[in-house]
Every structure is written in C-alpha cells, then in structure tokens.
Amino acid sequence: MAIRSSEIKLQLREILLKDKPEAMLQASSKATVPVLVLDDGTVIDQSLDIMLWSLRQNDPLELLPENDSETLSLIRTNDNLFKIHLDHYKYSDRFPQLSQLDYRHKGEVFLKQLDMNLRQHTFLLENSPSLADIAIFPFIRQFAYVDIKWFESSPYTELTRWLNYWLNSDLFLSVMSKHPQWETGQEPVIF
Numbered sequence: 001m002a003i004r005s006s007e008i009k010l011q012l013r014e015i016l017l018k019d020k021p022e023a024m025l026q027a028s029s030k031a032t033v034p035v036l037v038l039d040d041g042t043v044i045d046q047s048l049d050i051m052l053w054s055l056r057q058n059d060p061l062e063l064l065p066e067n068d069s070e071t072l073s074l075i076r077t078n079d080n081l082f083k084i085h086l087d088h089y090k091y092s093d094r095f096p097q098l099s100q101l102d103y104r105h106k107g108e109v110f111l112k113q114l115d116m117n118l119r120q121h122t123f124l125l126e127n128s129p130s131l132a133d134i135a136i137f138p139f140i141r142q143f144a145y146v147d148i149k150w151f152e153s154s155p156y157t158e159l160t161r162w163l164n165y166w167l168n169s170d171l172f173l174s175v176m177s178k179h180p181q182w183e184t185g186q187e188p189v190i191f
Contacts, residue, residue, distance in 0.1 A: 001134040002051035003191070004175050006058045010036070012191035013182035021182065048075060051135060063131045070125060075135045082110040086143050104150075107143055111156050114140070118158035137166045 003010065015021055020031060028035045028045040036044040036053070044050050055064045065071035085107035092100035114136070117124050124132045140163055144151040152160060166172050179189050 001137070001171050001175055002063065002131070003054045005061045005063060005134070005171060006054040007060060008054055008057055010191055011188040012179060014179040014189070015182055019181075021184070023184070048079065048135060051131060055131065061129065063129060063134065065125065065130050065132070071130060071132045074124065074132050077110065077113075078136045078139055082107060083139060085110070086139055090142060090146050100146075104146075111140075111143070111154075111159055114162075115156040115159040118162050123162070133162075133166070134171075137163070137172075141167070 013021075013024070015024060015033065017033070024035060025031055027037050027043050030045050032045075034045070034047055034050055036050045038044070044053055052064075085103055088095045088098070089100060089103035089107050092098075092103055095103070114124060121127050123129050124136065140159065144160075144163055151163075154160070180186075182189075
C-alpha cells in the first residue's frame with residue numbers, strides 16, 4: 001500500500017512461497033517476501049524499510065509522520081510483539097502450549113491500545129492516515145479474520161470501524177489484484 005500510494009512504478013514478481021524462484025533466493029537470503037531490488041542492485045527485504053524507502057521517494061498522501069518515534073514505536077510493537085500473538089492465535093494448532101482463546105487474549109492487549117487511540121483520532125495516531133495505519137492494517141485484518149464474527153461483535157468498535165475503512169479503501173482494493181505467478185522470461189507486470 002505504501003508503494004502504491006507513493007505512485008512509484010515497479011516490476012512485480014508474484015511468487016508462491018512453497019515454490020520460491022532462484023532469482024528471489026539470490027536477491028535475499030531471508031527467503032521471504034517482500035523483497036525489493038533497486039536499479040542499482042540494492043536489496044531492501046524488510047517491509048517497514050520498503051515502506052519508508054517508497055514514501056521517502058514520493059509521499060503525495062503525506063503518510064510519513066511528523067513524529068517518527070511515536071509512529072515507529074507503534075509499528076515495532078505490532079511487528080515484534082503483536083505479530084507473535086497473531087501467529088499463535090491464527091495457527092494455534094502449531095502452538096498447543098495455550099488455547100486459541102488464550103492467544104487471542106494476548107493479542108487483545110494491542111487491540112485495546114489501538115481502539116483507545118482510535119477513540120481520540122480518526123486514524124491510529126492522528127485524524128489523517130499515516131504510515132502506522134498502512135503498516136499495521138494487514139496484521140489487524142489477519143487477526144480479525146481468524147474469527148470475524150467474534151471480531152465484529154467485540155468491544156473494539158473503533159478498531160472495527162477503522163478496519164472496515166481500510167478494507168473498502170481504493171488504496172487497499174487497488175493492491176489486491178491477482179497476478180500470475182512469475183516465471184523467468186515472462187513479460188514484466190508493472191505495478
């Protein structure tokens with residue numbers, strides 16, 4: 001979503017993680033997505049770094065924060081703590097130490113924080129969208145869809161409103177197009 005909002009054109013290579021192309025493995029040893037290879041050969045293979053790079057190139061929606069520390073702190077909480085709870089909740093059968101409900105409760109600590117923020121602002125940190133919103137949205141979307149009926153009836157009414165805003169946004173819908181799996185020699189898909 002950050003790349004789309006930056007209006008930067010790039011060549012998209014849709015891959016299946018169970019069938020990783022050699023070109024991807026050569027570009028980044030982490031062997032997960034996303035991977036951005038710049039024209040000069042520089043490789044950026046962390047989502048936040050890709051978002052920051054693209055918005056620093058062009059930020060017509062003014063998503064880059066004025067207060068970097070607050071934004072980055074919230075994103076790091078999402079990436080370093082909430083993501084663990086999300087994975088345990090989503091794949092609770094792989095983590096039998098606790099029940100799925102226990103894992104959901106652990107994730108709800110962050111949901112409560114976000115809902116409180118959204119009671120003060122239209123978006124996570126202010127009254128206009130920011131990098132925090134587009135960085136955190138995919139994770140909240142995943143968490144909600146583990147049990148969407150529970151999420152929609154949860155006390156997180158502002159977070160539900162916020163999630164629905166993003167799910168129906170032109171920005172999100174524009175990046176959800178399906179593309180054919182990339183193969184060596186295929187015509188480039190310009191995104």
